Amino acid sequence: MFEFTVKYLNVLKNIPFLPHIFDGFVKLHTFIFRREILHFIDEIEKAVLSWSGTSLKTHRYGGLEFDVNNKEIGHIHSNGLMDVLLKKEIKAQLIREGRIQDHHTFANSGWISFYIKTEADKNYALELLEYSYILKN
Amino acid sequence: MKAQKILTGIVVANTFAILTIAFTKWLSWHHGLLNDLGGVFIYSDFIIVPILMGIIAAYFWRDLSLSGGKYTLFAICNATVAIVGASIFLKEGYICLIIISPLLFGFTIGGTFIGKVMFKKNKNTLNVSVISLLLIVTTLDAFTAKPYENMVSDTMTINAPSEKVWQYVVAYEPIKEKENYWLFQAGMPSPVQSTVDCFCQGGGRKCIFSNGYVFDEKMVVYKPNIDLTFDITHQPRDPEIMGHIDILRGQFLLKDNGDGTTTLTGNSWYRLYVMPTWYFDTWASSITRNVHLRVMEHIKKLSEKNV
Structure with missing residues (x-):
């Protein structure tokens, strides 16, 4: 459903509040079927906010956004899909390692996407966010 | 705390x-x-x-x-x-x-x-x-905010001539088939029977639903084998529809296809009082469509029975 909406109804993301509400539905689905993902998101939120200069806001297209000095480090949608902006060469290397994928809408950019499903994914997500944090800080 | x-x-x-x-x-x-x-x-x-x-x-x-x-x-x-x-x-x-x-x-x-x-x-x-x-x-x-009006239209081909279909369009005996629309199965009233005071323009028509509710109608266009249009003069004061939707008008159009078959079109006009219409009209048109289909499938079955 998330993939379908992002692929075919992407234009709707520009309607005020709609992405946030869609994220609300995604959260409801995650709460019912994959509750552990919400726990992983909580842990990531706690860890990132312990880094100096970081802050939290709702992402303009739904989900939680982590910033450092008002620059985005990355954001997590409520289904556990995390998007992080890295340098293209780092992205190419990570894709070769096979753990991340191209961003779900912005291919050919420094954005990467990564699904958090397990404890190990959560730890790797934190590593990716830390890369981005170092780049932006 | x-x-x-x-x-x-x-x-x-x-x-x-x-x-x-x-x-x-x-x-x-x-x-x-x-x-x-x-x-x-x-x-x-x-x-x-x-x-x-x-x-x-x-x-x-x-x-x-x-x-x-x-x-x-x-x-x-x-x-x-x-x-x-x-x-x-x-x-x-x-x-x-x-x-x-x-x-x-x-x-x-x-x-x-x-x-x-x-x-x-x-x-x-x-x-x-x-x-x-x-x-x-x-x-x-x-x-x-303004009430929103919409029309839902459905078409079906019936393997019977239009004069045969017409008699079941105006009034039909009770529908006994099992419900197959999930909201009807969940208890939403579905159409059961239609009766008329007279087979004439200006005559009264009643559309009776499964819970006993009756929509009173007046036949404003009565062209045998072609067009039956009726205005809803009174709808039941049911909490599910009261203040949410007004059914305004219904219509059955028959087109003789010249090969012993008839194209039957069912049209309904309604006014919605609940918004956002992009959400509620999706439900209203789905429900209206399934009311149409239940009645039209019944008309098809009756019309084709003795052809």
């Missing part, structure tokens, strides 16, 4: 919702949008109010260090109280509650997480501005 704050959030959010919906209905009523209940359910009632309910609850829960799962759970409780409240205070039927539930759950959860982040940042001026803006939009919405 924690439980008390959670409860306070839910109670205040729901009290706010009741007062706001009462206020916007009063405003829309004063603005001249009269129907059976007075006023309409505006766009904001099912979108901005649940978002604000979430934000208000999140304000009371801001110091509780709740996990994302707990926020979601309590937001679900918040929306559930609103749904129970709608059944008590607004006398909504359970079919209506099924229809509004996805909106209330999605928007309340969305609003709760917007609130969670808003109050974490502790930017009070921004927070007050966002909430004020949403309240202003809600008020303006009550002034600009």
Whole structure:
């Protein structure tokens, strides 16, 4: 459903509040079927906010956004899909390692996407966010 | 203390919702949008109010260090109280509650997480501005809301000549087939029978539903084998439809295909008093379509029986 909406109804993301509400539905689905993902998101939120200069806001297209000095480090949608902006060469290397994928809408950019499903994914997500944090800080 | 704050959030959010919906209905009523209940359910009632309910609850829960799962759970409780409240205070039927539930759950959860982040940042001026803006939009919405009219059309080919189909279009014996539309199976009344006072223009027609409710109709166009158009003169005062939708007119058009078959078209016109129309009209057109199909399938079966 998330993939379908992002692929075919992407234009709707520009309607005020709609992405946030869609994220609300995604959260409801995650709460019912994959509750552990919400726990992983909580842990990531706690860890990132312990880094100096970081802050939290709702992402303009739904989900939680982590910033450092008002620059985005990355954001997590409520289904556990995390998007992080890295340098293209780092992205190419990570894709070769096979753990991340191209961003779900912005291919050919420094954005990467990564699904958090397990404890190990959560730890790797934190590593990716830390890369981005170092780049932006 | 924690439980008390959670409860306070839910109670205040729901009290706010009741007062706001009462206020916007009063405003829309004063603005001249009269129907059976007075006023309409505006766009904001099912979108901005649940978002604000979430934000208000999140304000009371801001110091509780709740996990994302707990926020979601309590937001679900918040929306559930609103749904129970709608059944008590607004006398909504359970079919209506099924229809509004996805909106209330999605928007309340969305609003709760917007609130969670808003109050974490502790930017009070921004927070007050966002909430004020949403309240202003809600008020303006009550002034600009208009009932929405739509027509649903369905077509079916019947393997019988038009004069044979016509006799079952005007009036038909009770439908005994099993329901196959999930809302009918869930208890929503479905059409059962149609009767007429006379086979003539201006005659009265009754469309009887499975729960005994009757739609009184007047046949305004009566062209045998071609066109039966009827206006709804009285619809049942059922909480599921009262103040939400008015069925205005129905029509059956028959086209003789010249090969012993007939194309039957069923049209219905209705006026919706609940918004957002992009959401509620999806339900209204789906229900209308299934009413059409149930009747038209029955007409097809009767017409083809002795051909």
